[in-house]
Amino acid sequence: xxxxxxxxxxxxxxxxxxxxxxxxxxxxxxxxxxxxxxxxxxxxxxxxxxxxxxxxxxxxxxxxxxxxxxxxxxxxxxxxxxxxxxxxxxxxxxxxxxxxxxxxxxxxxxxxxxxxxxxxxxxxxxxxxxxxxxxxxxxxxxxxxxxxxxxxxxxxxxxxxxxxxxxxxxxxxxxxxxxxxxxxxxxxxxxxxxxxxxxxxxxxxxxxxxxxxxxxxxxxxxxxxxxxxxxxxxxxxxxxxxxxxxxxxxxxxxxxxxxxxxxxxxxxxxxxxxxxxxxxxxx
Amino acid sequence: xxxxxxxxxxxxxxxxxxxxxxxxxxxxxxxxxxxxxxxxxxxxxxxxxxxxxxxxxxxxxxxxxxxxxxxxxxxxxxxxxxxxxxxxxxxxxxxxxxxxxxxxxxxxxxxxxxxxxxxxxxxxxxxxxxxxxxxxxxxxxxxxxxxxxxxxxxxxxxxxxxxxxxxxxxxxxxxxxxxxxxxxxxxxxxxxxxxxxxxxxxxxxxxxxxxxxxxxxxxxxxxxxxxxxxxxxxxxxxxxxxxxxxxxxxxxxxxxxxxxxxxxxx
Numbered sequence: 001x002x003x004x005x006x007x008x009x010x011x012x013x014x015x016x017x018x019x020x021x022x023x024x025x026x027x028x029x030x031x032x033x034x035x036x037x038x039x040x041x042x043x044x045x046x047x048x049x050x051x052x053x054x055x056x057x058x059x060x061x062x063x064x065x066x067x068x069x070x071x072x073x074x075x076x077x078x079x080x081x082x083x084x085x086x087x088x089x090x091x092x093x094x095x096x097x098x099x100x101x102x103x104x105x106x107x108x109x110x111x112x113x114x115x116x117x118x119x120x121x122x123x124x125x126x127x128x129x130x131x132x133x134x135x136x137x138x139x140x141x142x143x144x145x146x147x148x149x150x151x152x153x154x155x156x157x158x159x160x161x162x163x164x165x166x167x168x169x170x171x172x173x174x175x176x177x178x179x180x181x182x183x184x185x186x187x188x189x190x191x192x193x194x195x196x197x198x199x200x201x202x203x204x205x206x207x208x209x210x211x212x213x214x215x216x217x218x219x220x221x222x223x224x225x226x227x228x229x230x231x232x233x234x235x236x237x238x239x240x241x242x243x244x245x246x247x248x249x250x251x252x253x254x255x256x257x258x259x260x261x262x263x264x265x266x267x268x269x270x271x272x273x274x275x276x277x278x279x280x281x282x283x
Numbered sequence: 284x285x286x287x288x289x290x291x292x293x294x295x296x297x298x299x300x301x302x303x304x305x306x307x308x309x310x311x312x313x314x315x316x317x318x319x320x321x322x323x324x325x326x327x328x329x330x331x332x333x334x335x336x337x338x339x340x341x342x343x344x345x346x347x348x349x350x351x352x353x354x355x356x357x358x359x360x361x362x363x364x365x366x367x368x369x370x371x372x373x374x375x376x377x378x379x380x381x382x383x384x385x386x387x388x389x390x391x392x393x394x395x396x397x398x399x400x401x402x403x404x405x406x407x408x409x410x411x412x413x414x415x416x417x418x419x420x421x422x423x424x425x426x427x428x429x430x431x432x433x434x435x436x437x438x439x440x441x442x443x444x445x446x447x448x449x450x451x452x453x454x455x456x457x458x459x460x461x462x463x464x465x466x467x468x469x470x471x472x473x474x475x476x477x478x479x480x481x482x483x484x485x486x487x488x489x490x491x492x493x494x495x496x497x498x499x500x501x502x503x504x505x506x507x508x509x510x511x512x513x514x515x516x517x518x519x520x521x522x523x524x525x526x527x528x529x530x531x532x533x534x535x536x537x538x539x540x541x542x543x544x545x546x547x548x549x
Contacts, residue, residue: 030389037386045374048415115368119431122334122364123387124356282336 034125038133043140053141057148060096064089064152067216077217082247086158090242090250091215093149094235097142097174101181102206104138105189105198112193112281121282128275131186135179135271142178143171159248166245169256173245176263177238181209183270190277214239219253237262287312287439287471288333292342295328295495302328304495305342310439310488313465315472317482320492321525326475327367329492330443333473334364347438360388363432363470367443371427373417377408380416381431388435402430406460422453429460433470440464442474446481458485479517491524498524 046053064085071077072084079087111117120130153160161167185202192198212226213219213235219227230236241259244252252259288310295303303325310316318326331337333346335355344351347361371380381402385395403409406426416424425445432440445461446454462485464470476482482489483503490500499506499520506520 034387037383041372041375041379041383044379045372048374113368114372115366115370116372118336118366118368119364119370120387121336122359122362123384124359124389125387279336283331 031126031129034129035133035136038120038125038130039136039140042137046140046144053144053148056096056100056141056145059099060092060145060149061152063092063095064149064156064158068092068156071216078221080218080243080251081249083158085153085156086247086250087243088216089149089153089158089160090246091213091239093146093170093174093246094177094213094239094242095210095215096145096149097177097238098181098210098235099206100141100145101135101138101178102185102202102209104134104182105185105187105202106195108134108186108189108278108281109193109195109198118282121279126275127278128271131183131274131278132179132271134186135182135267136175138182139175139178142174146170146174161246161248161250169245170242172260173238173241173263176260176267177235180234180238180263180267180270183267183274186274187270187277190274190281193281209233209235214243214253234263234266285312286310287348288316288344288346288473290329290333290342290344293329293332293339293344294341295325295332295337296340302495303332303339306492306495306497308490308497308500310471310473312471313469314487315461315465315474315485317486317489318473318475318492319477319479319482319489319521320475320498323494324492324525325495326492327443328495330441330473330475334362334441335359360435361438363435363437363440365425365428365432365440365442365445367447367475369424369428371416371419371424371431373415376413376415377403377419377423377427378412380427381434384431384434390435398434402434406430407456420453421449422456425449425453425457426460429457433464433468436468437470439471439473442472444475444477446476446478454481461485479521483517491521493525 068085068088071088075084077084077087108117121127150160188201188205189198192201212222212229213233214230215235219230219236222230237254237259240252240254241256241263243250244256244259254262286309290309291307292305293303293307294301294305306325306329318329320326328337332339333344333351335351335358338352346358349357349361351358371377372383375383378399381399382395385399390398400409403412406429408423408427408430411419411423416427419427429440429442429445432442442461446457449457458481461472461474464472474486486503488500488502489506491498491506499509501509503517507515507517510520510523
């Protein structure tokens with residue numbers, strides 16, 4: 001009898017089959033349809049109870065109105081060639097996406113306690129489809145925030161770039177950022193497994209990720225050690241790209257291609273890692 | 284005799300604790316098979332291994348002819364599972380829960396609506412189909428969960444304490460549905476329970492577990508006869524084979540999970 005010490009991950013016979021294009025297409029179609037089914041669940045939940053979207057909108061509105069208003073008057077933070085509020089708006093958008101996404105982990109623990117995770121894991125749904133679906137669902141919530149931030153920004157007369165190309169870029173960045181941070185949060189939840197521990201670690205990570213980034217001030221004004229850390233922070237790349245696309249006259253410091261490439265690469269790695277970690281939450 | 288589920292020396296360790304200890308048993312096609320045992324006897328761990336949620340430390344098992352470790356994806360397509368916790372999503376309607384299951388189990392688009400309607404009809408949930416599940420009674424939630432697990436017509440249906448927290452009428456409705464499965468589908472049912480009444484009236488055969496090992500197995504009649512005196516009840520059998528001592532097994536998480544389920548269904 002073959003021993004499986006500590007329980008190694010399951011081998012799936014389908015993965016050992018030789019490559020067949022038609023079977024691959026069928027698997028890909030199933031993967032996408034199941035990913036979308038997971039996303040659809042969250043959209044339906046938001047339709048049944050949309051108060052969450054409204055209440056979550058208060059925080060970014062306050063950042064733009066109060067923080068942006070005060071620090072704009074101080075003129076103490078260099079903001080490229082933008083007004084401080086125009087400089088801040090992409091940072092606030094990235095921050096609200098981060099805050100929504102990072103607390104996805106707690107919903108995974110909640111769903112584990114309800115048995116929903118067990119039900120998903122026992123279904124023939126690839127783990128990666130579940131993880132990606134959860135991430136894209138966070139992206140939908142992020143897009144709702146994006147819509148509200150655009151409304152507030154318009155109300156505050158921040159010059160916004162409305163071209164379809166830049167709007168599409170912003171949508172992609174919001175979704176990419178949400179998948180990235182929600183998958184990161186899911187991974188932590190699968191390791192710590194309890195709400196109490198997750199809340200502690202979640203708060204411990206969220207603020208440094210936000211503060212050691214270019215969300216509310218440029219990387220150039222940071223001390224050397226913080227500048228080095230900020231370059232390893234995916235949020236910096238998200239803000240950099242949003243700042244190039246969202247306000248009129250915005251520029252990218254790293255280059256849009258670098259921003260998208262870093263975000264896509266980190267997201268892919270996290271989805272792969274999250275897919276391996278996800279079954280642990282039910283063990 | 285055709286077996287749809289077989290285990291051979293199935294073992295699972297959690298650190299130094301052996302939760303399931305070289306367990307070997309087989310379940311026949313279309314029978315209702317019950318796993319009985321005190322808290323911490325290993326019932327839920329066995330169920331998690333057989334449903335591919337947990338890999339075994341040693342030993343092997345096959346479900347619907349598929350190895351649970353080598354063909355986990357195949358096993359998942361062949362089984363339905365109702366966990367002990369309330370697993371229907373309370374923030375969705377009953378119909379939405381069923382449609383989600385239909386999508387996750389690859390039920391062809393053209394068949395989905397028909398299967399969902401048939402499931403709602405069978406379970407007596409047609410009138411409540413478009414209400415949020417959090418407004419359902421405990422019995423309705425359990426019936427919905429069983430409908431979700433049966434939607435793709437699995438070979439084996441696993442139920443982890445299916446009637447915990449239900450009132451007697453709702454419990455009877457679940458039993459009647461499970462017994463009716465024999466005539467309607469070629470589905471085998473494997474369930475865990477703490478209720479001797481449930482085990483006696485519902486199960487064709489039982490396995491009594493103690494400390495992760497098989498203490499006894501057989502039909503309820505065989506088990507009662509095995510301890511001697513006429514008129515023995517299944518509770519006597521349970522006490523006989525598990526030592527009749529006050530239980531010390533289970534853990535905080537398990538107990539709180541059960542109480543949460545009872546609270547949500549009650």
